[in-house]
Amino acid sequence: MSARIVHIASNTFREAVRDRVLYNLIAFALLLSGAAILVGQISIDIKRLVVINLGLTAVSLFGVVIAIFIGIGLVSKEIERRTLYTVLSRPVRRWEFIVGKFFGLAGTLVVNTFFMAIGVFAALLFVSHKFARPDALILVALYFIILQFLIICALALLFSSFSSPLLSAVFAFSLFVIGSFAEDLRGFAGMAHGLTRWLASAAAYLVPNFSAFNVISSIAHEQPVAGQLVLHNTLYALFYAAMALSGAVLIFEHRDLK
Amino acid sequence: MPVIEILGLEKTYLVGFWRKRPKRALHPLHLTVEEGEVFGFLGPNGAGKTTTLKLLMGLVFPTSGSARLLGRDWTDPEVKAQIGFLPEQPYFYDYLTAHELLNYYGQLSGVPGKDRKRRIDEVLQRVGLTDVKGVQLRKFSKGMLQRAGIAQAILHDPKLVFFDEPMSGLDPMGRREVRDLMEQLKHEGKTVFFSTHILSDAEALCDRVAIIHQGELRSVGAVADLTSSVQSKVEVIWQGREVPPSMKALGAECHVTGDTVRAVLAESQQDAAIDALRRERMRLIAITPVRTSLEEYFIEKLQQSETSVGSTA
Amino acid sequence: MKSRRQTTFIAGACLVISLIMSILILRRVDQTRPQATLDEVLYISSPKVLERASLGYNGLMADIYWTRTVQYFGQRHYRSAQSYNLLAPLLEITTHLDPHLLVAYQFGASFLAPKPPSGPGQPDRAVQLIEYGIQNNPNEWRLYYDLGFVYYMELKNYAKAAEAFERGSRVPNAHPFLKLLAAQMAQHAGEYETARTLWIATYQTTRDGHVRSNAVEHLRALKVDEEVTRLQSAVTRFGARTGRLPSSMSELALAEGLKGTPVDPDGNPYKLNSEGRILVEHPDDFSFITKGVPQGYKPAPPKFHVQP
Incomplete structure (x- = not known):
């Protein structure tokens, strides 16, 4: 059983690579080196700040875009092109297909993020000539970004299991934006009364909470990240992704492949 | 099993x-x-x-x-x-x-x-x-x-x-x-x-x-049992600009295009058709079985049942 | 069939468990980071930077910051915090992102100036904020009113207050009471009267719940202050006439020809202590009173009787 998931995942990864997804790294490298050179002309103190802020923000946004645009096609494209017929007529369970696809996409993003991380550290070295202890915090920020990707991958896959790619993209992107303001949303819900409060709170807790994952600006200011937050975010990302995946499995398990 | x-x-x-x-x-x-x-x-x-x-x-x-x-x-x-x-x-x-x-x-x-x-x-x-x-x-x-x-x-x-x-x-x-x-x-x-x-x-x-x-x-x-009622057909193509009367007599539907003639007739008439063309010294180009698609089969079956029984299949 | 039903069951169970767990974890996260949304303000306090970061969606961003402001203030109030140091930056960011968000200026006028525990005690920032608002909305008479309000109530600068009301009264469609207020400033009319006019005006011209309930509290406190002052002078009169202090409130009331014992806005009778001071039964129920409190009384955090 686990072997089939691995095969599906590695085929998904191969598809992403052959579809030239990793070319985004070139754009990323250009952006970052441009910024590193430009910022070198400005003041000393702000260099590090700009490189970290810009670098990590770009890692996050590039990854989100990739996650959404690959994720939304993972299931629907296979149904549309009927490539799924020859997969599901083998001893492959439908849930294995979903889980394999998820790991394939997540793996693609991890590899992509790994290369981008090298880029960020290289740019940092270029502007400040040496690494300092607080730079290790960047790793925490990168870890949070990857956790965020897991959630987005699972959500894109969920939408992909019942909706068209375009609609899925709209849904997934909206949730990303809403999720980035999830804490405001919960605060907002807390200010309401009665039924509205109840409904708003339910919605606010159901959308993914991305604000706790964004530590870029605090890390740029060398603020430490609480160990508790690392633990909570890890658990949250795992459970939320599991929830979205279970939803995708439930839908896909009952879907007729017309 | x-x-x-x-x-x-x-x-x-x-x-x-x-x-x-x-x-x-x-x-x-x-x-x-x-x-x-x-x-x-x-x-x-x-x-x-x-x-x-x-x-x-x-x-x-x-x-x-x-x-x-x-x-x-x-x-x-x-x-x-x-x-x-x-x-x-x-x-x-x-x-x-x-x-x-x-x-x-x-x-x-x-x-x-x-x-x-x-x-x-x-x-x-x-x-x-x-x-x-x-x-x-x-x-x-x-x-x-x-x-x-x-x-x-x-x-x-x-x-x-x-x-x-x-x-x-x-x-x-x-x-x-x-x-x-x-x-x-x-x-x-x-x-x-x-x-x-x-x-x-x-x-x-x-x-x-x-x-x-x-x-x-x-x-x-x-297959034979199911399709026995349907006559198989062949397509005969020869060189020429007109249809000899002997061919017409076989009940073939003929189409003249340029200097070739194409005729579709029942498989049972195939030998008679070849003989007729030989007699007329026409140059035979091809004889191919006509592949009956199931649409035709059903049309034919429906027609048969309508004519014989007068009710739909 | 069987394996499919099994998968459905397991996936359903996973869904429910993960949902519950993620909500529970989220609640923990919220507990450990009560002010998470405000972290940004600590790092990016420059409204200009934020404006660029919002990629042109300034209006939406301003709305988000406005809700953050209200939440921040509400939470601080609730916890009777002694500092409100983010209130001014939050309001400045909000109004910079959307200079036409009038309610934010009103909010600033009511809450920036008062000292802790009611506010950060920054009347100068309040004046700055409202002047910025006037710059961007020169035809909004409410802003001039807010400005005059801060000058009068918090800075006690009557000349500036008069000037603000005067400027406001020249704006097209200005409310007529601005002219009246300007005149009152010039005459230095009865202080309670003017304050009452101002608070009533604030109450009537705002739609913000916080500003409104704040005005109600001030009006209640004004009434108490006024009555305590009046009763205190009655005590003095009584002393001058009889050479002693009244023994009780009823004796004082009788001497003054009052019907029954005077009561505060909550219906509790005023008290008279052995030193002849008039006291309020529950001073904590009147957040902004300055009179009628025992010596050395420390004001409690404001209580709002009308829900915002």
């Missing part, structure tokens, strides 16, 4: 966006196929052949009914390790090469590593894709994709294969090769279940056929 037992599988789709209306794609179907048979599943386009195959493959779920494949429940995933399936107009991951595709499918079917390599080379040889095994499938023609599709269906040495319209998209050579391949499979003791809307494909191969029309099973039996 029956290899395929279809026990009243039925499918009703809900169509329409807002107010869904039920549309019956398949009436309850009962069908049994024995081991080692080549079984033709015949019907005009849209008759419910593909729906039946998708139900058996677990791609769509039945409204009611069940089936047994190789003596086990058809939804049992392990059964599928013994089954090969070629979908209609197959399409594959176009970023893979033929070899990679087969390797992936071999992995999914649980073919162990060493066997896999050998099997892949074997089936590539068998469908004639050895030379292009390193080419990405996006560069494949329709016929080549069909061959790749057949290769993946027999890759894991299944006991039972399902082919959905295996001849479509192929040139005459390709048809011939697929026909030969199915015969080989039969010799290897495999059960072949294939759908087609071309009657002659079935005639040449099948032990038995089932005919399905508008989602309903019409008849099951040997």
